[in-house]
Structure formats: C-alpha cells, structure tokens
Amino acid sequence: MLSSVILFVCCMLMGDLVTASKPMSILVIETIPSTSHHVWTEHLVKGLLRKGHHVHIVSIHETKIKGILGQNLTYAVFDGVMQTYEQSEDYNPAEWEQYSVLYMVNFMYQWGMSGCQTVIRTKAARELLEMVKTVEFDVIVQDITITQCFYGLWEVAKGKPPVVGYVPFGAAPWLKDYVGGPSYPTVRPYPASIVKPDGLWLRAWNALYYIVDDLIRDYYYSPIVQQLTEEYLGHAIRPLHEIEKDRINIVLINTHPALEPAIPLPPNTLEIAGLNAQAIEPIAGEVVATYPEDVRVFLDGAKNGAVVISLGTNVKWKTIGLDKVETVILALSKLKQRVLWKLDIEVPFKIPDNVMIVKWMPQSLVLSHKNVRAVWTHGGLLSTQENIWK
Numbered sequence: 001m002l003s004s005v006i007l008f009v010c011c012m013l014m015g016d017l018v019t020a021s022k023p024m025s026i027l028v029i030e031t032i033p034s035t036s037h038h039v040w041t042e043h044l045v046k047g048l049l050r051k052g053h054h055v056h057i058v059s060i061h062e063t064k065i066k067g068i069l070g071q072n073l074t075y076a077v078f079d080g081v082m083q084t085y086e087q088s089e090d091y092n093p094a095e096w097e098q099y100s101v102l103y104m105v106n107f108m109y110q111w112g113m114s115g116c117q118t119v120i121r122t123k124a125a126r127e128l129l130e131m132v133k134t135v136e137f138d139v140i141v142q143d144i145t146i147t148q149c150f151y152g153l154w155e156v157a158k159g160k161p162p163v164v165g166y167v168p169f170g171a172a173p174w175l176k177d178y179v180g181g182p183s184y185p186t187v188r189p190y191p192a193s194i195v196k197p198d199g200l201w202l203r204a205w206n207a208l209y210y211i212v213d214d215l216i217r218d219y220y221y222s223p224i225v226q227q228l229t230e231e232y233l234g235h236a237i238r239p240l241h242e243i244e245k246d247r248i249n250i251v252l253i254n255t256h257p258a259l260e261p262a263i264p265l266p267p268n269t270l271e272i273a274g275l276n277a278q279a280i281e282p283i284a285g286e287v288v289a290t291y292p293e294d295v296r297v298f299l300d301g302a303k304n305g306a307v308v309i310s311l312g313t314n315v316k317w318k319t320i321g322l323d324k325v326e327t328v329i330l331a332l333s334k335l336k337q338r339v340l341w342k343l344d345i346e347v348p349f350k351i352p353d354n355v356m357i358v359k360w361m362p363q364s365l366v367l368s369h370k371n372v373r374a375v376w377t378h379g380g381l382l383s384t385q386e387n388i389w390k
C-alpha cells in the first residue's frame, strides 16, 4: 500500500515536472485599429496556444485559428472599427511620409485618441468591460502601444491579474513611462525621424522631438484619454500615468538590438522582434499554414528568380493611383523575373504573363521560397523584419 502511494506521489511530481506549468486562462486585448498589430498579435496568440494555454482575445479583426490549435481559443471583435477606418477618406498612411517629424508627433496622439473614441464605443468593448469584472483571468496580455483608454480595465478586473503589455510598433517614444529610465535621444532616433542622431545638430533636434512628445503626451493627450477612460468605465479612476507605472508587470517589445540602436532595458522588458518571422514548432495535429497551390506553382516556375511586391496592410494601392500602377505594370512586363504582387484593387489593365496578382499573401511564408530574390516593400517594421529573417 505504502509503496503504491509513494509511486503515485512520484508520478504526480514527475507529471508536474514534465508539463512544467499549468495551462493558464489568458485574456488578450488588441485595441489598435491597425491590421499589422492584429497580424503580430495572432503570432503571439498561436504561441500561447501551443503551450497549452486557454486564450480569449478581443481584437479589431476576427482571430480565426483552424484545427486543433484553435481548440482552446475564443474571440470577439471590436465591431465595425476597421470598416470605419478603411472607408474613411482621411485615413491615408501613404501621405504620412510627407509630414514633418513634429507634425507626426502630434498626429500619432490624434490617431491614438481617435482610436480610443472609436473602439470604446463598440458593443464588444462594453461586453469586454462586463466580462473582466466578472470572469477572473490568470493574466491580461494587452497591446499598450497607444490606446491608453483601455488601461482602466486593469483597475476593475476581477482578481487584479498581472498585466503583460506588448508593443508591436517597436520602440515607442513613451517607452520610458512604462519601464523607467530616459529616452536616450542621443542614441535612439525618434521613430518618425529615422535619421541616426549623429553630431550635435541632429542630436539636439532628436532630443527636441522627444521633449515635444513628452509635452504633448502629458499636457494634451493624457487628460483627454483620462476622460475617455472614465467615460468607458462609467466612473473616475486614478491617473493613467500612475496605472501604467504600477500595473504593467512585463513589457514585450518588437525590437532587436542588432537591428536598431541598443538601449539599456530593465529585466522585465523583453525584446522579441522576429516573432512574426521565426520558424515555429507545430503541436501534434496542428494545421500548418502554407501558401496557396497556385502561388507555389508560380514561384517554383520562376527560373530567373521572383520579386515580391507588397505594401503591407496599412498602405492601400487606391491611394497610390491607377496611373502609377499602370506604369509599374509596364515596367514589370520587361523583367525576366516573375513578380508576385499583393494588389488590393481591381485594375483595368492587361496583366503580363510574368506577373501574378494576389489580394492577400502569407508574406512571411512566401519570402522563404527559394526563388524569391527581391522584395519591394513600403518599409513597414514587420515586413522589414520578415525580409531580414527569411
């Protein structure tokens, strides 16, 4: 009897060691009206599911994960948010490159506020608020790039679970408000500026961008977002800057010290760039996504190599204009290479034989095809990382 009890206890202990950790119930919240943030978040969610956790995600798009991997996933969508942005005439990221850095500083915050206003007024946001008050999660994993109006959820969440914040945007200028320390303006270029701050003049400008950013954030943006947060919760709460200092336990950031100027970060801030591009280890029975058969045949047959054209998820070809598209098609028809083009509009031109048009492509997978030699990209962060890793 005694020996069987010991055996039983041993087996239980071993079982615990083997599974290492118990599955957790995780709430993932993706509130930024940007498809690329959703795509990045899906990679994160798949990783959590592969570890056996249960995930509920509320996001700006549906989170459809097929087969066994999706078994412990439930999701909701901030209804109508992306349609609002896609139909809006003023939402044109192709124009952003013309804006000055100082204009962009303000623009980012305007965008954050409009995101907040749109998302908190959805039905899914109200349901999310009710749910966090009544259902206890083990951890909340949330995009903390800019829609700060959702920080209020952490204050009312049942059992006050720990918060893991993530920033697919890369090194947000206000990162120091989450993790402490300075902004390192002599090393790290302000995101909208890109220019490496070399020499006294550029460093002074770069420091100015960070200072202006701080001023706008503290004196203009934060008070308005505080109001929006309180409108959403239905009551007053302590200042958001206290909440962000206090409640974010771990920050995951989409940067890599090899790809941008390295800055010192505290141990609870993890740089996880390439999450969207790295090889995965599928679980038993998982349906591993691959590219469509016609795309594979097209790329396999590219004897002189293939070029991929994609402007990511935010820039739309309709804003570039049909005249430019026509010129590009003409130029492409003269290439020996095959061209796979993610073109999201119908075009009234004849498509040359060496060009294949797709509405959507699993970019990260396509880039790993051996015949792909070059990529024409808009320079978005996720695309750049995928190009580097593949």
Ligand SMILES: *[C@@H]1O[C@H](CO)[C@@H](O)[C@H](O)[C@H]1NC(C)=O
Residues within 6 Å of the ligand: 023, 049, 051, 052, 053, 068, 069, 071, 072
């Ligand atoms: C789903 O959750 C159940 C219960 O925790 C677990 O037994 C099962 O293995 C999970 N499925 C996946 C695919 O992880």
